[in-house]
Amino acid sequence: xxxxxxxxxxxxGLTAPNGNNLExxxxxxxxxxxxxxxxxxxxxxEVIAGVCDFDPLKYQKKKELRRGTRAxxxxxxxxxxxxxxxKLDLDSVDKSRIGIYLGITEHGNVETENEIYxxxxxxxxxxFWSHHHNPRTVANSPAGEVTLNMGITGPHYTLGAACAAxxxxxxxxxxxxxxxxxxxxLAGGVSETPxxxxxxxxxxxxxxxxxxxxxxxASRPFDRDRNGIVxxxxxxxxxxxxxxxxxxxGAKIYGEIVGYAINSDAFDFILPNPERQVECxxxxxxxxxxxxxxxDIINSHATATPEGDKAECKAIREVFxxxxxxxxxxxxxxxGHTMGAAGALELVGNLPSFEDHIxxxxxxxxxxxxxxxxxxxxxxxxxxxxKVDHILNNSFGMLxxxxxxxxxxxxx
Amino acid sequence: MKAExxxxxxxxxxxxxxxDEDLSDLKPDVRIxxxxxxxxMDFLDIIMELRKRxxxxxxxxxxxxxxxxxxxxxxxxxxxxxx
Numbered sequence: 001x002x003x004x005x006x007x008x009x010x011x012x013g014l015t016a017p018n019g020n021n022l023e024x025x026x027x028x029x030x031x032x033x034x035x036x037x038x039x040x041x042x043x044x045x046e047v048i049a050g051v052c053d054f055d056p057l058k059y060q061k062k063k064e065l066r067r068g069t070r071a072x073x074x075x076x077x078x079x080x081x082x083x084x085x086x087k088l089d090l091d092s093v094d095k096s097r098i099g100i101y102l103g104i105t106e107h108g109n110v111e112t113e114n115e116i117y118x119x120x121x122x123x124x125x126x127x128f129w130s131h132h133h134n135p136r137t138v139a140n141s142p143a144g145e146v147t148l149n150m151g152i153t154g155p156h157y158t159l160g161a162a163c164a165a166x167x168x169x170x171x172x173x174x175x176x177x178x179x180x181x182x183x184x185x186l187a188g189g190v191s192e193t194p195x196x197x198x199x200x201x202x203x204x205x206x207x208x209x210x211x212x213x214x215x216x217x218a219s220r221p222f223d224r225d226r227n228g229i230v231x232x233x234x235x236x237x238x239x240x241x242x243x244x245x246x247x248x249x250g251a252k253i254y255g256e257i258v259g260y261a262i263n264s265d266a267f268d269f270i271l272p273n274p275e276r277q278v279e280c281x282x283x284x285x286x287x288x289x290x291x292x293x294x295x296d297i298i299n300s301h302a303t304a305t306p307e308g309d310k311a312e313c314k315a316i317r318e319v320f321x322x323x324x325x326x327x328x329x330x331x332x333x334x335x336g337h338t339m340g341a342a343g344a345l346e347l348v349g350n351l352p353s354f355e356d357h358i359x360x361x362x363x364x365x366x367x368x369x370x371x372x373x374x375x376x377x378x379x380x381x382x383x384x385x386x387k388v389d390h391i392l393n394n395s396f397g398m399l400x401x402x403x404x405x406x407x408x409x410x411x412x
Numbered sequence: 413m414k415a416e417x418x419x420x421x422x423x424x425x426x427x428x429x430x431x432d433e434d435l436s437d438l439k440p441d442v443r444i445x446x447x448x449x450x451x452x453m454d455f456l457d458i459i460m461e462l463r464k465r466x467x468x469x470x471x472x473x474x475x476x477x478x479x480x481x482x483x484x485x486x487x488x489x490x491x492x493x494x495x
Contacts, residue, residue, distance in 0.1 A: 061432045062431035062432050063429075063430055063431060063432050063433075063449070063454075066429070066431070067453070122464075127463065127469075128460070128463065128464060130460070131453060131456045131457075131460070132453065135453075
């Protein structure tokens with residue numbers, strides 16, 4: 001494999017409910033610090049959610065904030081932070097050769113709900129419906145806002161892939177670099193979902209919305225008493241480059257994407273299918289030319305729904321075997337489900353393990369579900385390990401979309 | 413509402429719609445869009461605010477009459493005299 005066909009991560013920008021950059025995020029993961037709290041939402045009152053506290057005015061004018069969307073703000077913040085982290089000078093690169101590929105679970109619900117809420121005051125007279133509704137709700141909007149803000153003229157679009165979208169944004173970026181369509185990809189995912197009541201209401205009525213007297217304890221994957229999802233916002237954008245370009249400019253390399261896969265359950269609207277999850281993990285391993293014993297960490301997708309966690313555990317057991325030494329953790333226990341951002345955010349939170357050789361834990365496991373037992377499930381305390389060479393990241397979504405990414409510690 | 417009140421109301425709308433702009437030197441007889449970064453969507457926000465706050469509907473054919481501050485005041489004065 002030559003360096004033109006090896007794709008590496010050279011910059012990371014993120015906002016999570018417990019951190020606004022990788023260093024802060026990682027510190028809070030290792031410290032077991034949750035970012036979940038409570039917010040007010042239309043019609044439902046107080047709900048448990050993960051909300052980010054980055055300063056949107058760091059990179060946007062007030063007018064941009066008023067015109068755009070929350071997802072756009074998150075994307076703009078993450079894109080700037082990623083470029084700064086990559087040490088690229090945006091003014092000295094060809095902006096027509098930068099592609100923006102952002103995974104989203106959904107987009108437009110927030111604006112649509114807000115408009116309906118607002119016109120209620122005017123007896124549903126649509127003369128009062130905002131002319132901003134369409135540009136705010138077109139599906140490419142979060143990525144498009146980045147182009148407007150940063151003057152990037154290469155391709156931009158979002159990838160709607162439910163909760164597998166964060167991984168899929170990165171996969172799309174990788175593929176476009178391999179195809180030679182762009183020279184730099186800003187790839188990842190974003191979510192503004194806590195600002196739409198409908199997602200909370202639907203999860204609640206489906207019996208899949210987390211509840212707990214202490215919001216920080218609400219997201220509890222693998223715990224016997226888990227009772228559903230904590231809806232969260234967040235964003236994570238990675239700068240992806242061909243290894244040849246990264247080496248030429250002496251970039252810091254976080255890791256190399258060596259394997260990926262996307263497949264479909266063709267099974268159910270909401271229920272997971274471990275059989276297809278198995279196939280997806282195996283496909284990614286095959287693409288990477290790795291065996292299960294090469295994987296050191298699995299960042300699980302587990303969202304803390306009773307059935308979903310069991311299904312993923314079953315799939316991991318099927319692929320890795322009952323006696324596998326692989327370390328397994330989960331990020332949603334700290335930040336809830338950041339939806340379109342989840343795949344990317346959860347992956348990057350684990351990348352520092354290549355250097356510090358620590359596997360961050362899964363918090364909130366008070367009583368481990370017997371169906372989620374693994375030899376090296378890392379719960380409640382971080383684990384110092386000998387080495388970390390490969391991280392496998394699961395991200396699955398509704399309508400049965402599965403995605404797996406494998407990132408390797410960089411070696412020339 | 414008198415002319416000066418209408419003027420300050422419009423300026424208040426503009427400052428809410430374009431919070432980054434300095435309006436202190438806005439010339440009343442020059443097109444607003446030539447002086448500050450205001451695009452058609454921002455202009456429609458002014459139209460929407462008039463509709464929401466005062467129930468005033470400005471037909472599209474009359475938009476040009478609101479292109480300057482003086483023009484907007486003159487256009488709105490008869491419509492807002494009883495507000």
